[in-house]
Amino acid sequence: MSVKRALMVGIMAVAAVVAVCGGVIWGVQAQSSGVPHAGAAPGPQSVEKTAEQQFKNIQVLKGVPADQIFPTMTFIAASLGVECEFCHVSGEFEKDDKKPKQTARKMMEMTVAINADDFDRHREVTCYTCHRGNSKPAAIPPVATEEAMASMAAPRKPEDVKKTKSSASPLPTAEQLLDKYVRAAGGAAAIEKVTSRVMKGTIDVGEKSLLIDIYCEDPEKRISFTHMPEGDNITAFNGHEGWLGVPGRPLREMHGSDLDGAAIDADLHLATHFKQMFTEAKVVGTEKIGGHDTYELVGQRDGRPPIRLYFDEQSGLLVRLVRFGETALGWLPTQIDYADYRDADGVKIPYRWTLARTSGRFTIQIAEVKENVPVDEGKFVKPAPEPPEGPGK
Numbered sequence: 001m002s003v004k005r006a007l008m009v010g011i012m013a014v015a016a017v018v019a020v021c022g023g024v025i026w027g028v029q030a031q032s033s034g035v036p037h038a039g040a041a042p043g044p045q046s047v048e049k050t051a052e053q054q055f056k057n058i059q060v061l062k063g064v065p066a067d068q069i070f071p072t073m074t075f076i077a078a079s080l081g082v083e084c085e086f087c088h089v090s091g092e093f094e095k096d097d098k099k100p101k102q103t104a105r106k107m108m109e110m111t112v113a114i115n116a117d118d119f120d121r122h123r124e125v126t127c128y129t130c131h132r133g134n135s136k137p138a139a140i141p142p143v144a145t146e147e148a149m150a151s152m153a154a155p156r157k158p159e160d161v162k163k164t165k166s167s168a169s170p171l172p173t174a175e176q177l178l179d180k181y182v183r184a185a186g187g188a189a190a191i192e193k194v195t196s197r198v199m200k201g202t203i204d205v206g207e208k209s210l211l212i213d214i215y216c217e218d219p220e221k222r223i224s225f226t227h228m229p230e231g232d233n234i235t236a237f238n239g240h241e242g243w244l245g246v247p248g249r250p251l252r253e254m255h256g257s258d259l260d261g262a263a264i265d266a267d268l269h270l271a272t273h274f275k276q277m278f279t280e281a282k283v284v285g286t287e288k289i290g291g292h293d294t295y296e297l298v299g300q301r302d303g304r305p306p307i308r309l310y311f312d313e314q315s316g317l318l319v320r321l322v323r324f325g326e327t328a329l330g331w332l333p334t335q336i337d338y339a340d341y342r343d344a345d346g347v348k349i350p351y352r353w354t355l356a357r358t359s360g361r362f363t364i365q366i367a368e369v370k371e372n373v374p375v376d377e378g379k380f381v382k383p384a385p386e387p388p389e390g391p392g393k
């Protein structure tokens with residue numbers, strides 16, 4: 001995918017949000033609160049509008065927070081493996097000219113009904129359950145052609161099967177894993193001492209490799225500048241508000257789940273913060289990631305989707321974090337894989353990470369890190385807001 005498209009998709013994915021759903025039918029899953037996790041004050045955008053107040057032609061998703069419409073649409077598109085134009089007339093999202101849009105409304109009602117009637121109102125079935133990335137779900141299992149075998153899940157070898165509590169080697173506790181991680185990362189004292197981090201490196205998006213500068217400052221401030229020929233692409237979070245800048249386009253504000261994610265990414269003391277972030281944490285099994293055996297931990301949070309963490313069984317370091325954005329129809333995942341851990345002034349940090357969403361991914365490779373250097377506060381001042389744009393592009 002082109003950089004421009006990847007960035008657009010990124011922006012799309014960022015139009016997320018949150019807050020307690022008013023609608024009866026949508027209130028089936030734990031809802032997010034719209035506030036970043038470290039007790040930051042809610043921004044002005046937390047004054048909730050419902051979808052039907054903000055958009056022109058909402059018939060089914062009534063009562064859903066308006067800010068959840070774009071993430072919900074991203075969820076639908078990813079579930080069916082289609083672009084927005086499959087259902088929408090480009091730029092005129094309110095129009096009902098395309099048949100699949102009308103079908104999608106019926107499908108939303110059907111899905112809600114299935115969960116209400118057969119799953120005790122838990123959101124077990126989503127668009128993806130049936131569609132699996134196809135607009136027309138398969139109803140007939142495939143015969144054993146070579147291609148079908150290749151695309152089917154490989155039969156599990158005994159060593160791939162997840163360990164459970166009953167298996168021979170018992171799983172460690174969540175507390176043990178989180179403590180081991182803190183120790184592996186340099187210890188609580190060293191981690192807590194970090195007040196800022198300035199990084200230089202490259203970001204690979206699709207075929208392109210661009211230079212990136214990242215500035216982090218405690219508490220939970222982070223801004224990155226990706227240098228493109230036409231100007232800088234900016235992703236910023238100042239502890240309360242987040243924004244995205246693309247050259248030649250008006251500034252976009254982050255909402256809900258994206259603020260939640262940005263707060264996690266900006267946390268210099270994440271390793272020591274997990275314990276207070278989770279209301280409950282459980283080690284659920286093992287997983288092989290990039291040739292490493294890992295333990296999977298699921299951390300529950302108050303009023304927000306859980307976070308999944310994968311720790312290297314040997315080193316104890318965090319190799320993957322999966323977080324979820326709330327939508328009206330299901331969770332949208334963001335997966336970050338951390339690698340190339342190196343020492344930076346007494347703490348071990350990943351010099352490389354890959355962030356993947358349903359819409360695309362990028363990899364950042366850091367070349368140079370400076371810790372505890374002064375960062376210009378002006379960097380975290382949000383530029384003046386611009387008049388709101390229409391939906392879509």
Ligand code: HEC
Pocket residue numbers: 012055056057058059060061062069070073074076077080082083084085086087088093094100101102104105391392
């Ligand atoms: C499978 C069909 C489908 C796909 C794909 C889809 N949408 Fe939608 N979209 C709908 C339906 C159905 C509604 C109306 C929901 C309702 O009536 O409650 C809607 C409503 C909207 C609205 C509100 C329009 C208004 O003013 O009433 C916007 C904006 C929107 N979609 C954007 C998008 C974007 C952006 C994408 C691509 C990321 C997308 N949609 C992908 C089916 C789809």
Ligand code: HEC
Pocket residue numbers: 076080100101103104107108109111125126127128129130131135136137329
């Ligand atoms: C219980 C299974 C199931 C679930 C859940 C489900 N669908 Fe479907 N959907 C189907 C089947 C089966 C078809 C194909 C019907 C056909 O071939 O005519 C279909 C067809 C569609 C189509 C028409 C595709 C086309 O090519 O015209 C759209 C759009 C669609 N679904 C959207 C959704 C959305 C959005 C959701 C989630 C809100 C959803 N579906 C959830 C089973 C499901």
